Amino acid sequence: xxxxxxxxxxxxxxxxxxxxxxxxxxxxxxxxxxxxxxxxxxxxxxxxxxxxxxxxxxxxxxxxxxxxxxxxxxxxxxxxxxxxxxxxxxxxxxxxxxxxxxxxxxxxxxxxxxxxxxxxxxxxxxxxxxxxxxxxxxxxxxxxxxxxxxxxxxxxxxxxxxxxxxxxxxxxxxxxxxxxxxxxxxxxxxxxxxxxxxxxxxxxxxxxxxxxxxxxxxxxxxxxxxxxxxxxxxxxxxxxxxxxxxxxxxxxxxxxxxxxxxxxxxxxxxxxxxxxxxxxxxxxxxxxxxxxxxxxxxxxxxxxxxxxxxxxxxxxxxxxxxxxxxxxxxxxxxxxxxxxxxxxxxxxxxxxxxxxxxxxxxxxxxxxxxxxxxxxxxxxxxxxxxxxxxxxxxxxxxxxxxxxxxxxxxxxxxxxxxxxxxxxxxxxxxxxxxxxxxxxxxxxxxxxxxxxxxxxxxxxxxxxxxxxxxxxxxxxxxxxxxxxxxxxxxxxxxxxxxxxxxxxxxxxxxxxxxxxxxxxxxxxxxxx
Numbered sequence: 001x002x003x004x005x006x007x008x009x010x011x012x013x014x015x016x017x018x019x020x021x022x023x024x025x026x027x028x029x030x031x032x033x034x035x036x037x038x039x040x041x042x043x044x045x046x047x048x049x050x051x052x053x054x055x056x057x058x059x060x061x062x063x064x065x066x067x068x069x070x071x072x073x074x075x076x077x078x079x080x081x082x083x084x085x086x087x088x089x090x091x092x093x094x095x096x097x098x099x100x101x102x103x104x105x106x107x108x109x110x111x112x113x114x115x116x117x118x119x120x121x122x123x124x125x126x127x128x129x130x131x132x133x134x135x136x137x138x139x140x141x142x143x144x145x146x147x148x149x150x151x152x153x154x155x156x157x158x159x160x161x162x163x164x165x166x167x168x169x170x171x172x173x174x175x176x177x178x179x180x181x182x183x184x185x186x187x188x189x190x191x192x193x194x195x196x197x198x199x200x201x202x203x204x205x206x207x208x209x210x211x212x213x214x215x216x217x218x219x220x221x222x223x224x225x226x227x228x229x230x231x232x233x234x235x236x237x238x239x240x241x242x243x244x245x246x247x248x249x250x251x252x253x254x255x256x257x258x259x260x261x262x263x264x265x266x267x268x269x270x271x272x273x274x275x276x277x278x279x280x281x282x283x284x285x286x287x288x289x290x291x292x293x294x295x296x297x298x299x300x301x302x303x304x305x306x307x308x309x310x311x312x313x314x315x316x317x318x319x320x321x322x323x324x325x326x327x328x329x330x331x332x333x334x335x336x337x338x339x340x341x342x343x344x345x346x347x348x349x350x351x352x353x354x355x356x357x358x359x360x361x362x363x364x365x366x367x368x369x370x371x372x373x374x375x376x377x378x379x380x381x382x383x384x385x386x387x388x389x390x391x392x393x394x395x396x397x398x399x400x401x402x403x404x405x406x407x408x409x410x411x412x413x414x415x416x417x418x419x420x421x422x423x424x425x426x427x428x429x430x431x432x433x434x435x436x437x438x439x440x441x442x443x444x445x446x447x448x449x450x451x452x453x454x455x456x457x458x459x460x461x462x463x464x465x466x467x468x469x470x471x472x473x474x475x476x477x478x479x480x481x482x483x484x485x486x487x488x489x490x491x492x493x494x495x496x497x498x499x500x501x502x503x504x505x506x507x508x509x510x511x512x513x514x515x516x517x518x519x520x521x522x523x524x525x526x527x528x
Contacts, residue, residue, distance in 0.1 A: 047277060118155045251287050255292075446510070463485070
């Protein structure tokens with residue numbers, strides 16, 4: 001983050017504190033007749049994790065301590081997990097969680113009262129009301145309704161048309177949920193629909209991919225749009241056609257990013273997500289669409305043969321305005337066989353600090369090639385990818401195999417090199433062949449990496465010219481180099497929470513004059 005950016009942020013927070021943090025503004029928000037109840041409480045339809053809910057209940061002293069605001073900002077997952085437990089104790093915990101927030105943050109706060117946090121919290125507290133309200137004392141609902149009304153009024157006053165991605169659709173949800181409960185809601189519904197229409201026009205690409213190139217963003221924007229459509233239908237309000245069209249367009253893209261285990265591929269800030277949630281989103285979307293072979297505008301390719309699946313990042317990082325979680329993993333890929341992931345990228349840590357963000361975004365955290373341990377494009381400390389990278393990609397078929405040829409020039413300016421990658425998947429899906437080519441200056445050190453899923457066991461053999469990968473089901477795969485040797489080093493897998501230790505296979509060398517090629521293959525071992 002630059003000094004100028006930090007200064008602008010500091011000035012903005014100072015202005016907001018003067019404008020919103022004073023007693024007069026709180027009186028303005030509280031003016032008029034405060035509602036004493038909620039009369040429109042559509043139930044949140046998404047599955048929760050009972051085990052996570054039980055763990056949360058067992059750590060109440062921690063949850064209501066110093067780390068409380070983090071848990072409260074993400075109210076919907078917390079309440080969803082408590083609802084999955086479904087006991088009176090879980091309901092009581094939910095009430096205590098909300099009541100603690102009311103005591104600490106009921107007045108304006110520069111984090112808790114951002115548009116996206118307000119929108120998410122308003123929708124969550126209304127959407128889970130029927131779950132927790134029976135455990136609340138008599139005075140709880142009037143205080144809850146009055147607070148929600150003040151939060152909603154602030155959101156209506158301050159929502160910005162510049163909001164993007166998940167934050168924008170979360171804010172729109174909050175406007176709509178509040179607008180269906182409080183007086184003068186028509187204006188809020190109009191603001192929400194205008195915001196969503198602008199968002200869809202700007203963010204959903206012609207192939208249905210989201211401009212952020214983040215599969216998790218694809219999922220959650222779609223999920224919130226499904227929520228909005230369902231809630232408006234319950235209120236007998238027709239959603240604008242453009243928003244419905246955007247919802248439908250996102251569905252094939254979401255299917256594109258799924259591995260056969262049901263989770264998402266790990267590109268540009270995504271995590272696996274929960275297969276049950278993805279299934280629920282696709283089911284409730286009620287719009288069927290086939291699985292696409294490619295997302296040309298979003299910049300991804302999908303090769304499938306037999307039981308094997310390869311997903312490749314074939315384009316430049318997302319535009320800076322939409323890529324605060326973008327990664328420098330140019331030409332990286334993930335490979336799975338059946339329901340087992342084998343070669344992966346490292347993934348991302350949601351809500352992680354700057355160090356986690358920088359590490360996960362690095363080129364070396366992806367199954368691709370790096371030069372001189374340097375990122376293929378610059379990663380800013382405040383998120384996002386700087387600079388311009390040119391890429392190309394095309395598909396081909398050869399002797400029954402499916403092929404993909406990709407290239408990028410991210411190393412041209414600094415090292416005088418371009419990277420070409422050719423991947424072929426055999427007709428039966430049991431051999432993945434690769435050829436990585438560096439063109440340009442000689443004497444540059446480079447490293448080719450294959451990050452291995454933590455469930456896969458890896459060992460080197462044949463004087464480190466091959467690596468044997470054994471999956472939990474007993475399937476064996478052998479990675480071979482045409483020339484050179486392999487090494488094993490520690491890696492980390494952030495596709496699920498918490499991060500897990502794993503291994504990476506790597507080979508390093510120096511570039512020659514002209515072209516330098518590394519030829520390799522990953523082949524399934526036949527059982528004797």
